[in-house]
Amino acid sequence: xxxxxxxxxxxxxxxxxxxxxxxxxxxxxxxxxxxxxxxxxxxxxxxxxxxxxxxxxxxxxxxxxxxxxxxxxxxxxxxxxxxxxxxxxxxxxxxxxxxxxxxxxxxxxxxxxxxxxxxxxxxxxxxxxxxxxxxxxxxxxxxxxxxxxxxxxxxxxxxxxxxxxxxxxxxxxxxxxxxxxxxxxxxxxxxxxxxxxxxxxxxxxxxxxxxxxxxxxxxxxxxxxxxxxxxxxxxxxxxxxxxxxxxxxxxxxxxxxxxxxxxxxxxxxxxxxxxxxxxxxxxxxxxxxxxxxxxxxxxxxxxxxxxxxxxxxxxxxxxxxxxxxxxxxxxxxxxxxxxxxxxxxxxxxxxxxxxxxxxxxxxxxxxxxxxxxxxxxxxxxxxxxxxxxxx
Amino acid sequence: xxxxxxxxxxxxxxxxxxxxxxxxxxxxxxxxxxxxxxxxxxxxxxxxxxxxxxxxxxxxxxxxxxxxxxxxxxxxxxxxxxxxxxxxxxxxxxxxxxxxxxxxxxxxxxxxxxxxxxxxxxxxxxxxxxxxxxxxxxxxxxxxxxxxxxxxxxxxxxxxxxxxxxxxxxxxxxxxxxxxxxxxxxxxxxxxxxxxx
Numbered sequence: 053x054x055x056x057x058x059x060x061x062x063x064x065x066x067x068x069x070x071x072x073x074x075x076x077x078x079x080x081x082x083x084x085x086x087x088x089x090x091x092x093x094x095x096x097x098x099x100x101x102x103x104x105x106x107x108x109x110x111x112x113x114x115x116x117x118x119x120x121x122x123x124x125x126x127x128x129x130x131x132x133x134x135x136x137x138x139x140x141x142x143x144x145x146x147x148x149x150x151x152x153x154x155x156x157x158x159x160x161x162x163x164x165x166x167x168x169x170x171x172x173x174x175x176x177x178x179x180x181x182x183x184x185x186x187x188x189x190x191x192x193x194x195x196x197x198x199x200x201x202x203x204x205x206x207x208x209x210x211x212x213x214x215x216x217x218x219x220x221x222x223x224x225x226x227x228x229x230x231x232x233x234x235x236x237x238x239x240x241x242x243x244x245x246x247x248x249x250x251x252x253x254x255x256x257x258x259x260x261x262x263x264x265x266x267x268x269x270x271x272x273x274x275x276x277x278x279x280x281x282x283x284x285x286x287x288x289x290x291x292x293x294x295x296x297x298x299x300x301x302x303x304x305x306x307x308x309x310x311x312x313x314x315x316x317x318x319x320x321x322x323x324x325x326x327x328x329x330x331x332x333x334x335x336x337x338x339x340x341x342x343x344x345x346x347x348x349x350x351x352x353x354x355x356x357x358x359x360x361x362x363x364x365x366x367x368x369x370x371x372x373x374x375x376x377x378x379x380x381x382x383x384x385x386x387x388x389x390x391x392x393x394x395x396x397x398x399x400x401x402x403x404x405x406x407x408x409x410x411x412x413x414x415x416x417x418x419x420x421x422x423x424x425x426x427x428x429x430x431x432x433x434x435x436x437x438x439x440x441x442x443x
Numbered sequence: 444x445x446x447x448x449x450x451x452x453x454x455x456x457x458x459x460x461x462x463x464x465x466x467x468x469x470x471x472x473x474x475x476x477x478x479x480x481x482x483x484x485x486x487x488x489x490x491x492x493x494x495x496x497x498x499x500x501x502x503x504x505x506x507x508x509x510x511x512x513x514x515x516x517x518x519x520x521x522x523x524x525x526x527x528x529x530x531x532x533x534x535x536x537x538x539x540x541x542x543x544x545x546x547x548x549x550x551x552x553x554x555x556x557x558x559x560x561x562x563x564x565x566x567x568x569x570x571x572x573x574x575x576x577x578x579x580x581x582x583x584x585x586x587x588x589x590x591x592x593x594x595x596x597x598x599x600x601x602x603x604x605x606x607x608x609x610x611x612x613x614x615x616x617x618x619x620x621x622x623x624x625x626x627x628x629x630x631x632x633x634x635x636x637x638x639x640x
Binding site for chain 2: 374376392395396399400404405406407408409410411425426428429431432433435436437439440
């Protein structure tokens with residue numbers, strides 16, 4: 053895809069021109085302080101967001117896209133800060149399943165994130181970066197910030213909230229917090245409750261970051277260091293959970309990297325090692341280590357059932373929201389069984405629910421990749437829901 | 444698009460506004476008909492994800508799953524009618540599936556191929572071979588049965604037959620409340636409605 057036409061001419065002519073900074077992104081200051089689950093109150097919260105398409109006169113065609121752990125608000129357009137392409141290019145755009153010719157699409161950067169929304173890299177009231185002084189936030193807090201933003205945009209009711217992985221957690225949380233403000237919900241490859249295995253993998257990542265001497269007890273921004281090694285290892289550990297053994301075997305198996313035989317050393321002999329190292333390195337260019345701590349912690353704390361007396365169905369009783377869940381057969385991060393558990397709870401709560409499991413070897417990341425059956429079914433659900441809403 | 448004759452026949456047995464579960468609903472053709480003509484609360488279970496996706500695109504609520512294992516997600520008495528079209532003989536445990544349907548709804552509608560149909564009996568008698576549509580080993584039917592066998596399973600499950608009709612291609616007889624012995628001999632396919640006994 054040629055994206056150069058979309059870039060400002062100056063950037064195209066001068067490839068070395070500095071990229072815009074996070075501070076230049078579109079942001080909105082929430083009108084009121086944000087009360088958090090931890091009991092603290094955040095004053096002056098900024099939410100970075102992007103929109104595509106046009107809000108109709110009755111303000112009934114708005115779709116909120118929620119991003120995953122390492123995503124951002126640039127789901128349908130290139131991120132100008134990192135220069136990286138949209139993370140959901142097959143799903144959102146003109147004529148695509150989430151059709152920006154038809155719907156008004158909003159995407160925010162989550163609370164605690166590092167792409168313009170208030171997070172640990174933002175300035176605290178004393179002017180210095182928050183660092184680990186930033187309060188521990190939850191998925192529910194992220195949704196509270198999104199709700200305040202959507203209200204500021206003058207929208208009372210969203211046509212749809214959709215997202216995968218941690219984005220799916222936000223979708224579920226939206227349906228619980230504001231059932232009358234959500235017409236349809238599409239939680240993808242997600243869970244209503246972080247498992248012990250999920251917590252364990254993210255704990256490895258956090259320990260890697262906090263063990264990096266350059267982390268400086270979380271104050272690396274003030275001290276001018278970067279815990280890139282720790283963050284890269286965190287990304288490597290997490291990335292393994294996003295792909296399946298089948299996909300790794302198909303792509304790399306035990307293939308060697310630029311060599312005929314093993315080197316009897318600790319070089320990246322295997323292609324899979326080289327691939328993981330690349331994944332780790334390229335991640336540090338675009339993500340803040342403290343944000344990684346906070347956002348993974350928010351996922352660990354997510355347990356919708358616990359917040360409703362231990363019975364997930366009770367979170368959704370009488371819900372008017374139409375749900376369509378998607379899962380992927382080889383996803384061992386958030387398994388199809390977990391999606392079926394959510395489906396069971398929604399059925400028990402009397403909600404309208406569909407659940408489609410796509411057979412694929414692409415693992416958790418399948419929702420971001422080419423899966424025509426999944427894309428067609430999601431588009432079909434939106435189409436049918438739009439008809440129901442009179443769009 | 445023309446409406447399948449067996450779907451019209453099933454629709455005639457479903458009350459307006461009923462809560463209906465179609466197990467093995469395919470692309471949702473029957474459910475969409477029931478929704479549009481009978482205004483039912485339509486839910487489906489379908490094994491094939493592409494078919495389930497097409498049903499969802501019709502605006503139906505469909506869970507992709509396996510009737511042998513996944514009916515347990517639905518609570519007791521979630522429905523007024525549970526429908527199983529041309530699938531009971533494909534189940535690993537038809538007895539479990541029938542028991543589940545009985546748990547979910549007071550009325551159960553099942554359609555199936557009748558292996559008691561006289562040409563099939565004659566075929567087996569004359570050729571000494573199974574009357575399979577394809578090779579016996581490549582058919583997806585795991586449990587071939589006759590009308591009498593089905594009545595036997597229903598009784599075992601705690602269901603009694605309310606009415607049944609014979610289906611032969613596009614031709615459907617009217618539903619009758621008895622004469623099952625004759626159906627067992629004369630019907631190619633059968634649609635039978637059961638109620639809890």
